[in-house]
Amino acid sequence: MLTFASDFGSPYPAAVKGVLCSTVDESARIVDVAHDLPRQSVRAGAFWLRETLPYFPPAVHLVVIDPGVGTDRAAVALRVGDHALVGPDNGVLRPVARRLAAAQATDDGTDTAPEIEAFEIHYENPASATFHGRDVFGPAAGEVHAAGVDAMETLDDLTPMPVGDLVDLDLPAADVDESEGRATGEVLVVDDFGNAITNLPGTVLDGVDSVLVNDERVPAVESFAGVDRGERLVTVGSHGNVECDVNHGRGDEAFGVDVGDRVVVEW
Amino acid sequence: MLTFASDFGSPYPAAVKGVLCSTVDESARIVDVAHDLPRQSVRAGAFWLRETLPYFPPAVHLVVIDPGVGTDRAAVALRVGDHALVGPDNGVLRPVARRLAAAQATDDGTDTAPEIEAFEIHYENPASATFHGRDVFGPAAGEVHAAGVDAMETLDDLTPMPVGDLVDLDLPAADVDESEGRATGEVLVVDDFGNAITNLPGTVLDGVDSVLVNDERVPAVESFAGVDRGERLVTVGSHGNVECDVNHGRGDEAFGVDVGDRVVVEW
Amino acid sequence: MLTFASDFGSPYPAAVKGVLCSTVDESARIVDVAHDLPRQSVRAGAFWLRETLPYFPPAVHLVVIDPGVGTDRAAVALRVGDHALVGPDNGVLRPVARRLAAAQATDDGTDTAPEIEAFEIHYENPASATFHGRDVFGPAAGEVHAAGVDAMETLDDLTPMPVGDLVDLDLPAADVDESEGRATGEVLVVDDFGNAITNLPGTVLDGVDSVLVNDERVPAVESFAGVDRGERLVTVGSHGNVECDVNHGRGDEAFGVDVGDRVVVEW
Numbered sequence: 001m002l003t004f005a006s007d008f009g010s011p012y013p014a015a016v017k018g019v020l021c022s023t024v025d026e027s028a029r030i031v032d033v034a035h036d037l038p039r040q041s042v043r044a045g046a047f048w049l050r051e052t053l054p055y056f057p058p059a060v061h062l063v064v065i066d067p068g069v070g071t072d073r074a075a076v077a078l079r080v081g082d083h084a085l086v087g088p089d090n091g092v093l094r095p096v097a098r099r100l101a102a103a104q105a106t107d108d109g110t111d112t113a114p115e116i117e118a119f120e121i122h123y124e125n126p127a128s129a130t131f132h133g134r135d136v137f138g139p140a141a142g143e144v145h146a147a148g149v150d151a152m153e154t155l156d157d158l159t160p161m162p163v164g165d166l167v168d169l170d171l172p173a174a175d176v177d178e179s180e181g182r183a184t185g186e187v188l189v190v191d192d193f194g195n196a197i198t199n200l201p202g203t204v205l206d207g208v209d210s211v212l213v214n215d216e217r218v219p220a221v222e223s224f225a226g227v228d229r230g231e232r233l234v235t236v237g238s239h240g241n242v243e244c245d246v247n248h249g250r251g252d253e254a255f256g257v258d259v260g261d262r263v264v265v266e267w
Numbered sequence: 268m269l270t271f272a273s274d275f276g277s278p279y280p281a282a283v284k285g286v287l288c289s290t291v292d293e294s295a296r297i298v299d300v301a302h303d304l305p306r307q308s309v310r311a312g313a314f315w316l317r318e319t320l321p322y323f324p325p326a327v328h329l330v331v332i333d334p335g336v337g338t339d340r341a342a343v344a345l346r347v348g349d350h351a352l353v354g355p356d357n358g359v360l361r362p363v364a365r366r367l368a369a370a371q372a373t374d375d376g377t378d379t380a381p382e383i384e385a386f387e388i389h390y391e392n393p394a395s396a397t398f399h400g401r402d403v404f405g406p407a408a409g410e411v412h413a414a415g416v417d418a419m420e421t422l423d424d425l426t427p428m429p430v431g432d433l434v435d436l437d438l439p440a441a442d443v444d445e446s447e448g449r450a451t452g453e454v455l456v457v458d459d460f461g462n463a464i465t466n467l468p469g470t471v472l473d474g475v476d477s478v479l480v481n482d483e484r485v486p487a488v489e490s491f492a493g494v495d496r497g498e499r500l501v502t503v504g505s506h507g508n509v510e511c512d513v514n515h516g517r518g519d520e521a522f523g524v525d526v527g528d529r530v531v532v533e534w
Numbered sequence: 535m536l537t538f539a540s541d542f543g544s545p546y547p548a549a550v551k552g553v554l555c556s557t558v559d560e561s562a563r564i565v566d567v568a569h570d571l572p573r574q575s576v577r578a579g580a581f582w583l584r585e586t587l588p589y590f591p592p593a594v595h596l597v598v599i600d601p602g603v604g605t606d607r608a609a610v611a612l613r614v615g616d617h618a619l620v621g622p623d624n625g626v627l628r629p630v631a632r633r634l635a636a637a638q639a640t641d642d643g644t645d646t647a648p649e650i651e652a653f654e655i656h657y658e659n660p661a662s663a664t665f666h667g668r669d670v671f672g673p674a675a676g677e678v679h680a681a682g683v684d685a686m687e688t689l690d691d692l693t694p695m696p697v698g699d700l701v702d703l704d705l706p707a708a709d710v711d712e713s714e715g716r717a718t719g720e721v722l723v724v725d726d727f728g729n730a731i732t733n734l735p736g737t738v739l740d741g742v743d744s745v746l747v748n749d750e751r752v753p754a755v756e757s758f759a760g761v762d763r764g765e766r767l768v769t770v771g772s773h774g775n776v777e778c779d780v781n782h783g784r785g786d787e788a789f790g791v792d793v794g795d796r797v798v799v800e801w
Contacts, residue, residue, distance in 0.1 A: 001293055005281075009726035011568035011582050014539075015772075018589025026535060026563050029293050034278035039727075040782065048278050055285025055401070070757020129756040131772030134589070192276035193306075222396040223337020238282075238398030248307065268560055272548075296560050301545035315545050322552025322668070459543035460573075489663040490604020505549075505665030515574065 002145050003056055005033035005049060006064040006133060007040060015131075016138040020062070023142025031056075040067035042092045044189045044259070046169055047197075049096040051239045054103045058082030060149065062141035064133035065092050075121035075136050076166060077144055077158055080104070081114035084149045086121070086141040088132070091169025118166055119158040174200045182266045187257050188241070194250025195243045198263045202236030205267075212266040213244060213255065220267075224248075234265070269412050270323055272300035272316060273331040273400060274307060282398075283405040287329070290409025298323075307334035309359045311456045311526070313436055314464075316363040318506045321370045325349030327416065329408035331400040332359050342388035342403050343433060344411055344425055347371070348381035351416045353388070353408040355399070358436025385433050386425040441467045449533045454524050455508070461517025462510045465530045469503030472534075479533040480511060480522065487534075491515075501532070536679050537590055539567035539583060540598040540667060541574060549665075550672040554596070557676025565590075574601035576626045578723045578793070580703055581731075583630040585773045588637045592616030594683065596675035598667040599626050609655035609670050610700060611678055611692055614638070615648035618683045620655070620675040622666070625703025652700055653692040708734045716800045721791050722775070728784025729777045732797045736770030739801075746800040747778060747789065754801075758782075768799070 002024060006013055013035045020030055033052060038044035045065035053061050058081075066073075066088040074089040080100040085093045097116050105113035126135035143155055152158055174185030185200040205211065205220045212218075213234060219227050220234050224247040227233045232254050237243040242265060245251040252258060269291060273280055280302045287297055300319060305311035312332035320328050325348075333340075333355040341356040347367040352360045364383045372380035393402035410422055419425055441452030452467040472478065472487045479485075480501060486494050487501050491514040494500045499521050504510040509532060512518040519525060536558060540547055547569045554564055567586060572578035579599035587595050592615075600607075600622040608623040614634040619627045631650050639647035660669035677689055686692055708719030719734040739745065739754045746752075747768060753761050754768050758781040761767045766788050771777040776799060779785040786792060 001288060003281075005278075010570050011539075011586055012725075012772075014537075014565075014567040014586045015589045017565055017567075018586065018591075021535060021563065021565065021593075022589065022591045027294065027561065029288065029297075030563075030565075031281075031284055031288065031297075032299075032566075033281040033284075036277050052278055052281045052285065055282045055289065057285075057289045059288075068759060071759045128770075128772035128774075130758065130769065134772060191279075224397065225335060225338045235397065236395075238279075238395035238401060240395075268555060270548075272545075294561065296555065296564075298548075298551055298555065298564075299566075300548040300551075303544050319545055319548045319552065322549045322556065324552075324556045326555075458546075491664065492602060492605045502664065503662075505546075505662040505668060507662075 001029040001031065001057065001059045002062065002141060003031045003033050003053065003059050004062045005037060005045070005052075006035045007037045007045065008035050008064065008133065010035065012131070012133070015134045016062075016064070019134055019138040020142050023139065024145045028145065037065060038189065040065065042067065042090050042169065043171065045092045046095045047171060047188050049092070050099045050171075053083075053096050054099050058149065060084045060086065060141050060145040062137055063087035063092060064137050066090065066132060069132050070129045073167075075123060075132065075140065076161075077119045077121055077140060077152060079117040079119070079149060079152055082149060084144050084152065086137055086144060088137070089167050091167045094166065094169045095171055116163050118161045118163045119152055120161045122157045122159065172199055174198070176201065176204060182264065184262065184264050186263060187244075187252075187259050187261050190252045190259060193245075194252050195237065195245045196252045196255060196257050196263075197237055197239065198242045198244065200242040200263065200265055202240045202242055204265055205234065205236055205242060208267045212264075214257075214264055268296040268298065268324065268326045269329065269408060270298045270300050270320065270326050271329045272304060272312070273302045274304045274312065275302050275331065275400065277302065279398070279400070282401045283329075283331070286401055286405040287409050290406065291412045295412065304332060305456065307332065309334065309357050309436065310438065312359045313362045314438055314455050316359070317366045317438075320350075320363050321366050325416065327351045327353065327408050327412040329404055330354035330359060331404050333357065333399060336399050337396045340434075342390060342399065342407065343428075344386045344388055344407060344419060346384040346386070346416060346419055349416060351411050351419065353404055353411060355404070356434050358434045361433065361436045362438055383430050385428045385430045386419055387428045389424045389426065439466055441465070443468065443471060449531065451529065451531050453530060454511075454519075454526050454528050457519045457526060460512075461519050462504065462512045463519045463522055463524050463530075464504055464506065465509045465511065467509040467530065467532055469507045469509055471532055472501065472503055472509060475534045479531075481524075481529075481531055535563040535565065535591065535593045536596065536675060537565045537567050537587065537593050538596045539571060539579070540569045541571045541579065542569050542598065542667065544569065546665070546667070549668045550596075550598070553668055553672040554676050557673065558679045562679065571599060572723065574599065576601065576624050576703065577705065579626045580629045581705055581722050583626070584633045584705075587617075587630050588633050592683065594618045594620065594675050594679040596671055597621035597626060598671050600624065600666060603666050604663045607701075609657060609666065609674065610695075611653045611655055611674060611686060613651040613653070613683060613686055616683060618678050618686065620671055620678060622671070623701050625701045628700065628703045629705055650697050652695045652697045653686055654695045656691050656693065706733055708732070710735065710738060716798065718796065718798050720797060721778075721786075721793050721795050724786045724793060727779075728786050729771065729779045730786045730789055730791050730797075731771055731773065732776045732778065734776040734797065734799055736774045736776055738799055739768065739770055739776060742801045746798075748791075748798055752778075
């Protein structure tokens with residue numbers, strides 16, 4: 001199967017889907033992940049893909065968040081065990097690649113993560129200088145799917161490259177000081193609901209029923225229903241991180257934080 | 268086949284689709300119904316699902332509009348003839364279940380509606396307290412699809428329960444007084460176009476070319492094209508109910524009504 | 535396979551998809567093109583479909599942009615070689631039909647475009663006067679798919695009609711004066727990014743590094759990355775036309791142009 005994620009909005013993804021449908025067999029499943037990922041944000045895309053793609057069975061994952069389209073950034077395909085990732089070499093694929101590797105180690109019980117293997121995608125004079133999703137990445141993802149993830153080295157347009165040569169991206173880690181009872185992190189993304197998702201590990205909320213968030217006391221609850229409508233809360237989101245939320249409201253506004261803003265939790 | 272409706276916005280549905288794809292065969296169709304159903308509105312969801320799901324062939328329908336996630340509300344699966352509905356026990360599944368039953372009675376010409384059968388879904392310690400779509404309902408829908416709707420009682424995670432124990436929800440009925448030529452109802456939902464969809468049966472517009480709507484005279488027409496651009500109208504919407512609309516405009520604003528507001532039509 | 539494009543927003547497309555799923559085999563692919571095409575804009579729809587559908591392999595394409603629903607406009611199906619188009623007779627299908635014909639001529643190397651063949655779709659008393667997508671076009675598209683594009687004349691509900699009787703629509707052409715170094719056109723559509731897409735052929739930017747756009751000098755670059763963030767640019771978009779854009783911003787606002795506005799480029 002094949003998944004497709006982008007920041008293209010609408011209707012640009014349709015042309016890419018046309019290209020994919022032209023290459024892969026009609027019996028193969030093609031799934032839209034999302035096409036409204038935060039525009040041109042490599043970091044936000046990296047976060048959402050890391051939290052989303054590992055739920056899929058083995059697949060070719062096409063990812064086009066590509067603020068550098070038209071520059072000389074490379075086009076790459078990664079193989080992570082049974083999964084392949086196809087997209088620009090700007091780091092957006094790295095966090096999900098690591099997560100996919102870790103997930104497969106857990107799944108097969110060996111605790112041995114598959115190695116991430118990298119390939120450069122060769123392309124010449126794409127029809128458009130600004131729509132590589134349609135003209136470069138879509139065709140490449142279709143080819144990888146048609147050949148099979150285990151046969152990527154047989155494709156003429158792919159050349160193995162050292163993983164170390166890829167642009168890397170690590171989502172920033174929080175600084176947790178258990179002895180002081182304080183964790184310092186930042187907002188990674190704000191979701192559609194207005195939930196401000198931090199990089200603070202959910203474990204900092206273990207066993208407490210309230211914390212200080214940037215010096216203000218806020219209930220720490222299991223779910224939104226733990227506070228009244230309109231009230232602020234912190235909780236462990238579905239990704240395992242601390243979220244700053246409001247029941248039936250926008251956490252980003254109520255906490256006055258946006259992407260990249262510092263969040264200090266004390267317990 | 269399997270359908271999926273939610274109020275999740277984006278990109279949360281993708282993780283659920285990953286779970287579904289991990290359980291059901293690649294040859295099975297998975298269709299997104301909508302993921303921007305009015306947020307946390309059980310009633311609006313119930314309306315749209317009732318008007319939408321009966322057009323599908325027999326399917327497992329996953330529905331996640333779940334303002335009570337994290338409380339002790341139950342997770343349930345309903346069987347209605349060839350269809351199954353999987354979601355929270357908050358009433359959102361009930362109107363569509365009744366409609367599906369009625370539709371199947373009509374389809375097979377017996378005028379005997381299949382009984383609605385209910386099952387409680389058992390789950391323990393889902394990975395997230397706030398994302399049961401991914402961790403509870405998605406897996407359950409996948410299991411029901413894999414086993415087949417007629418084999419729901421064979422699933423370990425499902426226990427039959429009396430339908431009478433389900434949380435019920437009935438969309439409010441209008442009060443039609445034929446002798447007075449007056450019907451009193453309310454706005455059930457406002458759609459993306461701004462059309463204010465009431466619970467007044469379309470039959471109240473039979474044979475009239477205008478009506479009083481909350482004391483103001485408005486043309487009653489077959490379609491938007493029956494009035495000039497920017498003009499108000501009432502018409503029978505695709506769901507069979509009276510809508511308060513504007514040709515190329517927003518009916519909710521022009522009529523000054525919102526969800527739950529009273530609408531009186533006199534003819 | 536079958537594609538579906540509309541200006542329905544959400545959740546109306548789901549009922550149509552239910553109808554399609556009820557007619558076509560589960561093994562057939564059904565792809566959403568877009569459902570947020572500019573509302574009731576036949577011209578914008580015609581543009582986007584022309585730029586999108588030709589990337590698909592042979593398919594039945596359901597298109598519902600239908601401001602005249604409920605009037606006596608006809609419902610039609612077109613055959614263009616291996617492709618079929620189903621929708622209202624308001625011109626929205628014509629530009630893409632011509633493009634599909636031209637593309638197939640190129641593909642098979644004959645330079646002979648297949649003829650466009652037209653059929654009128656007969657329907658009586660659809661369940662709704664305002665939702666022909668669900669009650670007329672969806673069922674017709676499903677029937678065409680089930681019968682096969684090469685068997686459209688065997689369908690009882692379709693009657694061949696002269697192509698010349700169809701409502702026609704041509705997207706306006708630009709006026710290019712090579713000797714004066716000036717091209718005069720207009721904005722066809724503004725996309726989600728705010729890019730103002732004109733009807734000026736991209737060739738007018740060949741070999742120049744800046745142009746006058748409505749009397750103001752603007753860099754002509756290969757891609758957004760060719761100017762600093764927040765700066766204006768003109769470039770050749772993925773459709774081959776000149777776009778008035780801003781790197782990380784909205785071109786329509788920065789150039790002060792909207793759909794239909796005149797754009798003069800001088801080089």
